[in-house]
Amino acid sequence: xRYDDMKLVPQCLAEDENARETLxxxxxxxxxxxxxxxxxxxxxxxxxxxxxxETGKKDKQWAFLIEDTAELRARLGAEKVEDDAYNLPIDSxxxxxxxxxxxxxxxxxxxxxxFKAVKNLxxxxxxxxxxxxxxxxxxxxxxxxxxxxxxxNVGQFKLQDRVYLGFNESAAELHGTSYHLLGKRPKIExxxxxxxxxxxxxxxxxxxxxxxxxxxxxxxxxxSAVAENSPVMSADEx
Numbered sequence: 001x002r003y004d005d006m007k008l009v010p011q012c013l014a015e016d017e018n019a020r021e022t023l024x025x026x027x028x029x030x031x032x033x034x035x036x037x038x039x040x041x042x043x044x045x046x047x048x049x050x051x052x053x054e055t056g057k058k059d060k061q062w063a064f065l066i067e068d069t070a071e072l073r074a075r076l077g078a079e080k081v082e083d084d085a086y087n088l089p090i091d092s093x094x095x096x097x098x099x100x101x102x103x104x105x106x107x108x109x110x111x112x113x114x115f116k117a118v119k120n121l122x123x124x125x126x127x128x129x130x131x132x133x134x135x136x137x138x139x140x141x142x143x144x145x146x147x148x149x150x151x152x153n154v155g156q157f158k159l160q161d162r163v164y165l166g167f168n169e170s171a172a173e174l175h176g177t178s179y180h181l182l183g184k185r186p187k188i189e190x191x192x193x194x195x196x197x198x199x200x201x202x203x204x205x206x207x208x209x210x211x212x213x214x215x216x217x218x219x220x221x222x223x224s225a226v227a228e229n230s231p232v233m234s235a236d237e238x
Contacts, residue, residue: 003071010048010063012147020062022138022145024197025206027064029108029137031195035187036180037100039076039131041122042067045197062197066135069122078124078131085123085130087116090167094129099177101132102166106220107181107213109141111151111163142209160209164220171218178217185214 009026011019030043044065051058073080090098098115105113113120113134120136139148141160150156156163166174192207 003068003074005068005070007066008046008063009066011061018146021198021202022143023062023064024195025143025202026138026140026145028192028195028198028206029140029142030064030066030135031191032108032188033104033134035191036104036184037097039097039100039133041072041133041135072122072133073124076124076126076131078126081123081125081130085118088130090169092130094126094131095173096177097131099166099169099174100180101134102164103174103177103181103217105134105140106162106164106166107210108137108143109160109162109209110137110139111154111156111161111165112136112139112148114165115167142206162213162220174220175218178220182214182217 009023011023027043027045030041033040034042046063046065047060048063049058049060072078093115101121105111113136115121115132120134122133122135124131124133137143138145139151139159141158141162144159148159150159150161151163154163154165155161188210189207192210193203195203198206
């Protein structure tokens with residue numbers, strides 16, 4: 001195949017129901033972001049048989065593949081970023097695109113990422129501006145992995161706490177993005193409630209968590225002063 005450099009995300013532990021549920025929740029997060037924007041990694045669910053070469057014992061586990069970054073660039077008509085992309089200002093990026101990244105991360109309760117440190121983001125260049133493609137959602141509140149810890153450095157004290165880690169912009173600049181996600185609510189609800197790889201109770205739990213965002217998309221809790229990105233709006237603006 002022309003594109004054959006895909007990342008494999010397996011279960012953390014063999015024969016562990018929590019590991020399977022965590023994997024499925026993270027896979028679902030990718031699928032939700034696919035629905036919101038094409039500037040996202042596509043994923044494919046797999047059922048893998050592992051064979052012990054010494055004993056011949058076989059074990060089946062779930063996993064998923066993440067799209068080859070070269071294929072992603074080709075699909076989006078973007079270029080590889082060769083230079084240092086740390087600590088870049090917002091005017092280096094397609095502003096609406098990075099707002100979408102930040103609001104999605106806020107929606108799913110993920111504080112394990114960042115623009116300035118280029119954490120869990122892949123940067124691409126399109127028309128002389130950068131776009132950011134997020135990945136690794138296992139520390140998100142929506143996923144609720146048993147091993148995940150909150151990011152207290154940005155004011156997240158429980159894993160389900162939402163903290164906005166986008167660039168420092170006014171509320172007016174962000175309303176368009178928040179309501180774009182709100183317009184996706186019916187499709188997101190459909191994807192979650194019809195996701196048969198999780199129990200119905202798990203699906204209801206995820207939807208209840210996402211509805212907390214949808215019911216007040218304009219109310220964002222900003223990161224603390226020690227966060228790597230500045231707060232999205234001042235206390236007066238809120």
